[in-house]
Structure formats: C-alpha cells, structure tokens
Amino acid sequence: MNVLLGVTGGIAAYRGCELVSLALKRGHAVRVIMTANAQRFVGLTSFEALSGQPVMTDTFADPLGHIQWAKWATVAAVAPASANVIGKLACGLADDALTTTLMALPRGRRVVVAPAMNTEMWLNPVVERNLRWLGELGRYDIVAPTEKRLACGDVGPGGLAEPADVLAAIEAGGG
Numbered sequence: 001m002n003v004l005l006g007v008t009g010g011i012a013a014y015r016g017c018e019l020v021s022l023a024l025k026r027g028h029a030v031r032v033i034m035t036a037n038a039q040r041f042v043g044l045t046s047f048e049a050l051s052g053q054p055v056m057t058d059t060f061a062d063p064l065g066h067i068q069w070a071k072w073a074t075v076a077a078v079a080p081a082s083a084n085v086i087g088k089l090a091c092g093l094a095d096d097a098l099t100t101t102l103m104a105l106p107r108g109r110r111v112v113v114a115p116a117m118n119t120e121m122w123l124n125p126v127v128e129r130n131l132r133w134l135g136e137l138g139r140y141d142i143v144a145p146t147e148k149r150l151a152c153g154d155v156g157p158g159g160l161a162e163p164a165d166v167l168a169a170i171e172a173g174g175g
Helices: 011-025 044-051 065-072 083-091 097-103 125-137 163-173
Strands: 002-007 029-034 075-081 111-115 140-142 146-149 155-159
Touching: 002 011, 002 065, 002 097, 011 029, 011 044, 011 075, 011 163, 029 044, 029 065, 029 097, 065 097, 075 083, 075 097, 075 163, 083 097, 083 111, 083 125, 111 125, 111 163, 125 140, 140 163
Parallel strands: 002 029, 002 075, 075 111, 111 140
Antiparallel strands: 146 155
C-alpha cells in the first residue's frame, strides 16, 4: 500500500516518525508532506531518513508534484492533524503542499485524520463542527485523540492516538 502521510504543526509531530517506521515494517511505502508549522517541531531530515523518500514541503518546488503524489497514494493520513488543517479540509481550502495534495486525491481514496491538540481546542464547537463536516463527506475517517496529560500540562482529550491505532485505520482505509 502507498501511504501518503501529512504531518502538521504540534508537539505530537515527532510521533509521525514512529508511524512511518511502523508502516514500513508492515511493508507499506510511505511519502511524507510536512506543513511549515510541522517543521518547527521536527526536521524533515528525520522523515526523509526513515521513509527513504524526499519530503514535500512546498507546493511550487515541483508544480505538478502534488498531482503525482496524490495519484501515487493508495490512502492518505494526517497525523497529527491540527485544528488549522482540519478547518482547511472541512472548508475545501488548499493553500499549502498538504492541503493541495489532499484536494487532488482521486475520488474513492480515503483520508485518515488523527487529531492532536489542546483539550479546549478539541472541545471547541468549531473544531467539532469541522470534524462533523469531514465525516459527512464520506471520505474522511477520524481517529479520535486519547485522553491524557498533554504537553501544556492539561489533562483531557487531545493526545494523538497511538501510532499503531492510526496505522490500523490507514490499513482499513486503503482497501
């Protein structure tokens, strides 16, 4: 299976490395797209070394790259998925390499969304609405965050689901 992994900004971005490693051990090919904010938390060199593939960070570095990567993917995932990217997906915005590539996915391809954010952000009615909208589209599978002590010190829902659980959802969505 060809897994396209989007990594967004947040402290859980480093857990994307574990997800790449697990997917490769299961025999999947993985390509990674990182948002600018994700790069503030973990370097793209880590994902390149783990995946053996270049990391996409810029839509215009290769003007047709997002189309080629979208066609390559059997399934896509966004883990961690920030409130920002969830909102962009729910509203159909494509203003960076990740959202542009996801918008170009061929019909029928699934997108697994694994949110990770502060509890109050997770419980925000706008985020709840955006997730509901994604669910109504029939293309997005949401992997709910875990309840735990978060990096900010708060305790509650918002932690990224275990990478093994995210991978199980990816494998289920990849047909």
